[in-house]
Amino acid sequence: MLLENGTYTGTVKDISVYLRGENNRLSAAFRVEIEGKDLKYNAWLELNDGTISTKTIENIRKCFPRWDGTIETLDDQEIVNGVEVSCVIENEQDKQDPEKWWTRVKWMNPLGGSTAEMPEKASKSMLATKYGAKFRALAGGTQSKPPSKPPSKPPVAPVASSTLEECWDAVSKDSESRSVAEARWFTLIAKIGKDQAEMTAADWGKVMADIKGNQIPY
Secondary structure, eight states: OOOOSEEEEEEEEEEEEEEETTTTEEEEEEEEEETTEEEEEEEEOBOTTSOBOHHHHHHHHHHOTTOOSOTTTTTOHHHHTTOEEEEEEEEEEOSSOTTOEEEEEEEEEETTOOOOOOOOOOOHHHHHHHHHHHHHHHTTOOOOOOOOOOOOOOOOOOOOOOOHHHHHHHHHHTSSSHHHHHHHHHHHHHHHTSOGGGOOHHHHHHHHHHHHHTOSOO
16 A cells, blocks of 8 residues: 655664675665555665765764764664654655555655755844845835935135234225224224224224224224
C-alpha cells in the first residue's frame, strides 16, 4: 500500500555504506520505518567529480548527532538505530511497468526539517541611507529632505564716516553766512546727542548725511 505524498516522521533502523552505480560513488543507504513500512533512503556521499558532498555530510551529521564525522564510524548501528528523522515521501512510477508505483524517500532531514542558511544582514544605517526615502514614499509618507539652510541675513550697509573738519566745511559752503552756518552746526550736533570731542567717525558720517540731504532747517 502506497503512502500519500508528504512529509512523515520515520525511525531509522539500519545503515549501509557502499559503492553505488557505474562509477562506484560512495553512498549510504538508510532503512527507515514509516507508518509501519520499511523504506530505503539513498544518500550520495560522493559527487560525480570524486569530491565529497559537504551538504550531504552536514545533513547526515544533523540527523545523527552521535556520529563523529569519520568514515570509519559512519556505518555503526548504534549511531543511527532508533533515531527519528523527517522524511519527504514521493511516489514514483515504475520505469518498466507504468501500472506500478513505488513509495520513495526523496529526502531525509533532521526532525523538524532542514535549516536554511541565511545571508548576512546588511547594516541598518546603510539601508536607511540608501532606501529609507523610497520606502517612506511607498508607505504614504513624505520623502525626507535635507535640512534647509537658514535664511541669510540681509547685507548690512556700510556705515559712512567723516570728520569734524569735513562736516564744518560742508556746512560753511552751503550757508549764506557764518552765523547761519553756526546755527545749522549746533542743530546737527544736537541730533547726535554727544559732545563733539566724543563723536566717532561714524557719528560724523551721520552728520555729513544730514548735510547732504539738507535735512536740517535753518
